[in-house]
Amino acid sequence: MTGGMHPASASRSGSPDATGDAPSPAPLSRHILSLADTKRLLGIRYSDWLLGSPSIETGIAASSMAQDEWGHARLLYAMLKRLGFDPFAVEHTRPADRYYSAPALDRPFDDWADFIAAVVVVDGALSVALESFADGNFALARSRVPKMLAEEEYHRQFGTAWFARLAAAGGEGAARLDAAARTMLPSTIAWLLPGDEVYGVLVADGRVLPGKRVRELLKARLGGTLGAAGIALDDIEPDRDGWDPERRRGPGAPAEEAVERARGDRNRALFVE
């Protein structure tokens, strides 16, 4: 088995924790689930703005980014097959409280400032996590993640330009952007850098880069954008209150409506392999 996962956890539940009482997933499967679930939820949050964004071009970009995230999520879920899980069950059967997604995506974005803060903070942290994963020794990540990162480069440009634009405009928009970013950062940094025993095993196994290096990558990616808007990344502490080591996140869960969309509940009768 790859990643040190106990075979029993796969054969007993058929998915990492579809029943809610399966053993904690092994480090590698927790990592992949965390990335995949976050991408799936991020895609849903982006898709909410296809028709409500400031211009037609922005809506088209949001649509394309949503599809990127869902495509990446699908590829990441598929990696779980190599670890003995049934990707279909993982994608389509879990309840909301078994999702491993970043807490910043639990609720819909309130406004465009929320959207842009998420592109920079959450999408940016996701890309850093992927960069770290692609640099590790898991062959599927090394072969599949670089293309994701190439597509993510347009998300970075989009987020950077919009963040600077809103921040420079001042007034209520800049204030809301500042508040949104500061709200998302602590839980997102904790999600990216769990600092727990399971993550330590992931690092020791050579699956991802050490936490210190990941923090440097995060600063390289977000530091300039946030700093120009008056947010010092070094001053933001990760929020690990109520940490759930199994789901690699703090308490709470994505809203049920989003999870119904993520699972494809309404299309269940139409699923084909």
Add this chain to the structure above:
Amino acid sequence: MTGGLGEGVYEVFARKSRGEPLRHIGYIDAPGDELARVYAWKTYDEENWFEMCVVPRRAVIPVNRRDGPWRRNLPEGAEAK
């Protein structure tokens, strides 16, 4: 020339392969060069482009016509046919 969001118009050019000439494939509205690059790539993504470029419409100088989208960019006193 500019939209309600203080946006400018950018003409989009692309080619599918190295040996093919760039051709005009459309235009987008964007508030600056960086977003123009993103919007163009995301809007005209129906092909696997080898190369894509954007040009601010204000930078396109017409040579032989007085009509069309670039007519406002005629240099002062220029005589176009």
